[in-house]
Each structure stands twice: as structure tokens, then as C-alpha cells.
Amino acid sequence: GNSVTQMxxxxxxxxxxxxxxxxxxxxxxxxxxxxxxxxxxEGLQLLLKATKADDKGSNKGFEATYRKExxxxxxxxxxxxxxxxAVYFCxxxxxxxxxxxxxxxxxxxxxxxx
Amino acid sequence: NAGVxxxxxxxxxxxxxxxxxxxSPMKGHSHVYWYRxxxxxxLKFMVYLQKxxxxxxxxxPKERFSAEFPKEGPSILRIQQVVRGDxxxxxxxxxxxxxxxAYNEQFFGPGTRLTVL
Numbered sequence: 001g002n003s004v005t006q007m008x009x010x011x012x013x014x015x016x017x018x019x020x021x022x023x024x025x026x027x028x029x030x031x032x033x034x035x036x037x038x039x040x041x042e043g044l045q046l047l048l049k050a051t052k053a054d055d056k057g058s059n060k061g062f063e064a065t066y067r068k069e070x071x072x073x074x075x076x077x078x079x080x081x082x083x084x085x086a087v088y089f090c091x092x093x094x095x096x097x098x099x100x101x102x103x104x105x106x107x108x109x110x111x112x113x114x
Numbered sequence: 115n116a117g118v119x120x121x122x123x124x125x126x127x128x129x130x131x132x133x134x135x136x137x138s139p140m141k142g143h144s145h146v147y148w149y150r151x152x153x154x155x156x157l158k159f160m161v162y163l164q165k166x167x168x169x170x171x172x173x174x175p176k177e178r179f180s181a182e183f184p185k186e187g188p189s190i191l192r193i194q195q196v197v198r199g200d201x202x203x204x205x206x207x208x209x210x211x212x213x214x215x216a217y218n219e220q221f222f223g224p225g226t227r228l229t230v231l
Binding site: 004006036041042043044045046049089100101102103104105106107 | 118147149154155156157158159162170173205207209219220221222223224225
């Protein structure tokens with residue numbers, strides 16, 4: 001079945017450092033790919049998405065490119081802030097009768113120190 | 115426009131009791147999904163419902179768990195005779211009716227954190 005594998009955490013960086021969180025997937029067909037962020041005590045928020053190969057999703061300085069040849073969707077940010085501290089989930093869609101159920105990676109906890 | 119609402123936010127039950135979790139989707143959304151998040155793990159799909167119909171329950175345990183989304187009122191996830199292993203965060207997400215778009219965004223609620231003593 002479909003699956004998502006994320007870089008294990010936790011990840012701790014200093015403010016303004018460069019961030020990469022790796023994500024690879026296994027899927028039949030051509031799923032859409034997502035990054036969600038979860039702040040403490042809250043639900044998930046969609047951070048960015050890409051719906052086809054070579055698409056680049058971007059939001060709030062974060063970027064990820066849908067790479068079909070390497071089945072990857074790595075999350076990057078050039079200069080992180082303390083407010084980026086959260087848990088990040090990579091996910092893919094698995095279409096069921098016209099709507100998607102999401103398959104998530106295990107999450108990567110990110111802590112940014114001032 | 116209010117987001118997805120879940121209640122209660124925290125629920126404590128003793129082993130053997132019933133847990134009832136509620137989810138009100140965003141206004142105009144007719145698709146509801148339930149996911150479970152065990153400690154330090156990602157979310158796992160449980161069930162997908164439309165009004166009065168269960169579309170996909172492939173992630174739902176076969177026993178003790180049930181879900182509904184009635185014509186009126188919130189979606190309910192019911193866990194009977196809870197055990198300690200049911201302790202988790204349960205998230206609900208909703209999306210609008212199917213469109214021709216390749217992707218139909220899911221909006222998540224804040225979750226219900228269930229603790230079984």
C-alpha cells in the first residue's frame with residue numbers, strides 16, 4: 001500500500017539556520033503530496049502542497065518540490081525562526097471515490113533555539 | 115466562517131466505559147474524515163463519511179469502534195469498552211463536496227485527546 005517515510009527527529013537548529021526535512025513516498029499512480037504543521041496542542045494546518053510531478057509548493061518561506069524520479073518531497077527553508085518550532089508531517093493523498101484520505105509520515109519535531 | 119469544531123477537547127475514561135467524540139465540519143462541507151494519532155506517531159486514517167453514509171472504514175478497528183454522520187448534527191466517533199491502548203488524539207477533518215480539482219483540501223479540527231485510565 002501507499003506509505004510515507006520521514007526523516008526522524010527531533011531536529012534542533014539555531015535561528016536563521018537552513019532547514020531540510022526529508023520525505024520519501026511509495027505510491028501507485030500519481031498522488032498529491034503535502035506538508036502539514038502541528039503546533040503544540042493544536043490540530044494540523046496545511047503548510048504547502050504539490051499535485052503533480054515537478055510542482056513546487058511554497059508558503060511562509062517553506063518550499064518543497066514533487067520529485068517523481070526520486071519519489072521525494074523534501075521540505076526546505078532558508079532561514080528558520082523560533083516560531084517555526086512545531087511538528088511537521090509529510091503526507092500523500094489516496095483517492096477514494098472522488099475524495100482523498102491522507103497517508104501521513106511519522107512526523108518530525110523541530111525546535112528552533114534563539 | 116468557523117473552522118472544524120471538535121468536542122470535548124480532552125476526555126478521560128476508565129477502562130470499560132464508552133467514549134463519544136463529536137465533530138462539526140466546516141459550514142458547507144459534506145465530507146468528514148477521522149484520524150487517530152498515537153503518541154509520537156503520525157496520523158492514521160480511520161474512516162471517511164459523507165452525510166448518512168460510511169464511504170471507507172478500512173482504518174477502523176473491527177470491534178468496539180463505530181462512526182456516523184447523520185443528516186443533522188455532528189459526526190460521532192464512538193468507542194465502546196475502552197482500553198488503555200485507545201489513549202490517543204483523535205482528529206477530525208472535513209472537505210467540501212467533490213469537485214473536478216485534482217485535490218480537495220482537508221481542514222482539521224483541534225482534536226480530542228482521549229486518556230483511558
